Amino acid sequence: MIPHIDSVIVENVSPQIDGGKFPVKRTVGDTFHVKADVFSHGHEKIRVVLRIRKTGEKKWTEIEMIPEINDRWETSYVLTENTTYEYTIFAWRDPFLSWAEELGKKYESEQDITSELLEGKKLIGNASIKADKKEAGFFKQILSYFDKELEPFQTTEDLLKMVDDIEKRIKTDKPVETQLHKMRGLLEDLIHEKSLIPPSQDPVKEIILGEELKVMMMKYPDQSDYGEYDKILKVFVNRKQAEYGSWYEMWHRSQGKIEGKSATFDDMISRLPEIRDMGFDIIYLPPIHPVGITNRKGPNNSLICPPGNPGSSFAIGNKHGGHMAVNPEFGTLEDFRRFITECTKNNMEIALDLALQTSPDHPWVKEHPEWFYHRPDGTIKYAENPPKKYEDIYPLNFNTGDKEGLWMEIRKIVRFWMEQGVRIFRVDNPHTKPVYFWQWLIDDIHKTDPDIIFLSEAFTKPKMMKILAKAGFTQSYTYFTWRNFKQELEEYFTELTQDSVSEFMIGNLFTNTPDILPVVLQNAPRSAFKMRAILGATLSSTWGIYNGFELCEGTPKPGTEEYLNSEKYQYKVWDWDRPGNIKDYIARLNKIRKENPALQHYKNLKFYKTENDNIIFYGKMTENKQNIIFAAVNLNPYKKQESFVYVPVEDLLIQPDESYQVIDLITGQKFYWKGSKNFISLDPDKEPAHLLRVNKWSYKEQDFDYYY
């Protein structure tokens, strides 16, 4: 009738997302900081542990938590594996610590402690039962001190009792010899041990209330009066590449040299060393599957497609197959595997597009018409968002009566490409499919293959973008291309990296995409491309470019954010060494990223004050502050800008009037700065940005080996 109740309150555990509905995310090697409000009624002392384990394990690892102020407890744990961990909080009213505190206070105020000592013996005795032989010896020794402390008082009490007894016996005229004999023995013992006079309390107090006993007793606590957090939370630990990577989007068929003809995997392979030399480590390919014929789109998305045009790579499927087939123009599946092997040799991996839609010629259209949407006349609906029509694309009905068939087939597709060596998927328009479909799919994949990275192309409303990340996507595209000015950059990237959003989402900053040529880059000077590159490469730990960016390609289809004559709809041949390119600059940026761990973390971004709205100033540092990087970027690609910038010297353990060196990692230039306020000047015709590493004057003459 009366329920079990927790005696200790555990609430407000952080981190967590939506009350534990979704796992928080971290990266292998991260120190995982956990906090909780923990307290109990009355003035009993409590102990609190973080319980953590890998999913599937039964046994918890327990980490002692430490009280901060206002009943907030915290601890941390290093996450070493690419897997899902579970964690929760357990706490208990600790009789030993409470006893020790009360005993200490009574010692202090010189109150009688007999009762407390007897209670202490019981507590230690209980711990002793659980202890090993050596430890039990320790406890035994400690108990002897207790007895010593108790003895004189016990013995005198015993003696008093005996006197009482003898008096009674005398009154009732019973023999008293035995009693007197016992008393004599006891008295002799006491005289021999000289313990009638209580020993000086202090050394015994030190032992009884000492650190050694406390440590041992904390090892064998009485946890019977406990409380625990009412949820088991989860943290999904990604591999390093989920947080840190440099992406190159390669439009596959444009990597060749023959006009009007598709490149092959061999053509793509021949470009790998050059892309590697730019410092990229992930090659992202749009869909590599056969392209539909029916309603194929012509150049510039026209409805008429003259013969010999390739059509959109996103209109997937024709007689050669669907999502598990390779476009014969590129080569064979075998060639694709060779491409992956070559990527690996060049220390790169590939990201494949997962675009869940078909052309009207996809094999599914005939085999599984029930997976599509139908008009009243029975025909299949193409994609449309009135007045726009996508006649070459059939969307899939994820709520089809044959959900089992469709969903399992998609799972099969993902696992098929995983078997070919693909460990990263870039997912096309995930926000047009049910969110919880993705949760189901990604959970399923991560159960066996936690290293798989999913990048969400959700250029959509903020809450949808976020829930896709909560539901399992590793990374997300962001609004980066639409954030150009200081205040909006600071606000947006503070939200993404500092607030609760970074608990579940990592923003991958692409400077451009096949669909987006941002206005800032349209017919723009090299300085604009350099400026956007450095922002992408340093605001987030993971960034990317779509090919052509390195060539400063910026010709728009007038009045749009699209590229003119986009290779999305036609064959194209590029001169990859076109004059005016910024390949060296990009290579430099990626090299700096590789050499500076501060830039490989996502959540450590902080913005600092400048006095010019055209200059943005921000920094990143490692948790141990061994690597400190600042970026000062001129956001105006057309005009020189100057400003004072304010270095957070207090965070760097630099004195307000201390001098230190900063090195521009792009130019190699050195500056001597002092205190917080320092002057910078950025001419876009030379360099639109400083990327500075701080060198503290960390060595003093006293540190020199022979100084003393």
Added chain:
Amino acid sequence: MIPHIDSVIVENVSPQIDGGKFPVKRTVGDTFHVKADVFSHGHEKIRVVLRIRKTGEKKWTEIEMIPEINDRWETSYVLTENTTYEYTIFAWRDPFLSWAEELGKKYESEQDITSELLEGKKLIGNASIKADKKEAGFFKQILSYFDKELEPFQTTEDLLKMVDDIEKRIKTDKPVETQLHKMRGLLEDLIHEKSLIPPSQDPVKEIILGEELKVMMMKYPDQSDYGEYDKILKVFVNRKQAEYGSWYEMWHRSQGKIEGKSATFDDMISRLPEIRDMGFDIIYLPPIHPVGITNRKGPNNSLICPPGNPGSSFAIGNKHGGHMAVNPEFGTLEDFRRFITECTKNNMEIALDLALQTSPDHPWVKEHPEWFYHRPDGTIKYAENPPKKYEDIYPLNFNTGDKEGLWMEIRKIVRFWMEQGVRIFRVDNPHTKPVYFWQWLIDDIHKTDPDIIFLSEAFTKPKMMKILAKAGFTQSYTYFTWRNFKQELEEYFTELTQDSVSEFMIGNLFTNTPDILPVVLQNAPRSAFKMRAILGATLSSTWGIYNGFELCEGTPKPGTEEYLNSEKYQYKVWDWDRPGNIKDYIARLNKIRKENPALQHYKNLKFYKTENDNIIFYGKMTENKQNIIFAAVNLNPYKKQESFVYVPVEDLLIQPDESYQVIDLITGQKFYWKGSKNFISLDPDKEPAHLLRVNKWSYKEQDFDYYY
């Protein structure tokens, strides 16, 4: 194998506490505002409803929610009953609204809509099945418009098919007469109806996409593709007195006229009219039970209690009984019931103390020794917090092996006093008992008697104070007596009334208690008492004084926050009309509270700017802004203070240069103010505060009946 998944995401529902673990709280008559983030994949239109019902009901009431910006939806519902309501959110992808939007866009861009019209017919047909006869008639009429819209195209298509057919027959030389005959008939029909020329689309469009059809279709929605919030949340609705009340703590035995002798219930009754005239509506009594003899405390908490002293009322129980008995000094249970009846006659109710502890002479000590804590020698432990000892008090062990026995006995005590007419309990030191014991107890009581109010005397750490409120306590004592200066008052009362805290806790502001004579009142002038009274009476909607405050009693036990010769430990006789009292002032304050609904709400407090740290300025208004009150208080009881204060004219719908009248409700004085910035001067020797009601010049000559 494939799970059911929600197609609509519902998250971030507010209000809620700790993910729905505890109910939020409101007061009867409150408008309950509910918000949620709701969205779905793709571009399907969604509809969202708040589902709300009284606990125990099966059927939900559904209230349509309205989208704000960024996928946030909101609605409100008036809570009319003192009970627990349940609420959640239900949402669905609405095929009709999606269809209407798409059709509208296609009309707009003049695309073919045949397919959409056929889909629309199906949707309306489905709704029609659920509709009543009259509504079905409406749908039938609408469908005829659809047919009209479809007809010409259908018919011309039919004609084309017939022509095809005739051509085929001619080729295969079959007779064509019948076919031609049919065609003639059809043509004649068409000519007769003149419908070969499509009717002008606009009027039909208006009907098909009109408001009338939309309203009817929204009444019979297709909710098959839905999503719902994954929790059912609760809101506990208190009776009005939980939010609004004026409390008078009456030290029962000091209400008489004979020195050295306890007052009786009759003495207490004789004081009721006077307390009623001060405007109080709740009389709070300390424990009224028999007091222990063993280790009884003497005057000023001394260990030696000379004969004829009453002891602490909190050392409950002696041979006359325990928590269900009445101290014979006061009278009988019958007398107590009479006291309650007299309170009711004076429009007051009583609050009884619930102090869960005993004296060593309580009947439980013998009947249930297992309910107490024991020393190793078997004796019962008295309460202590070393070095402090409370020898006259035995604490209860709420984790006793006989939890069932103890807890049910406490429940019995509460229900016993409820039967005598007590509907409010002030609970002594709840933070020394398990929090979830209180949750169990209060839940149990509220299940049958939701009108019972529990006031928590948790003068303890902030998180404990809060969880007790979450766990069920209606009101809590606060740190009010320790908040004296402008910044700390603003910070603390913003936290209590504006932040998430007010979702579950109402702070009852006592100016003083038997344990607390705040420094600001020690040997202080009347102005200090008036100043603290007005703060208490207006910062919260529920406040109280402990008797003696109205007499400006301020003599401390030196060096403490206690009263000298506290009546907690001795008999006392007061002159309730002692010169220098502020009874009229308190009466005035309580009258103003009664007449101004803005002061009867807890969460509507807002602080405004002044230019003098000694003057605090704040306001309260009703949701409809019909009643607007400002308080300007001089926090320095010793010196006149002046300042500009800044009225939030934009919130009051007053123009920046508009004039308006404010009336000081204490003095009746009127001021003419203009715009935001206005000057005030507060002399503590006269009045330490203005309590102002705003009168807008709401009538213009144009409003005058005969103006036009």
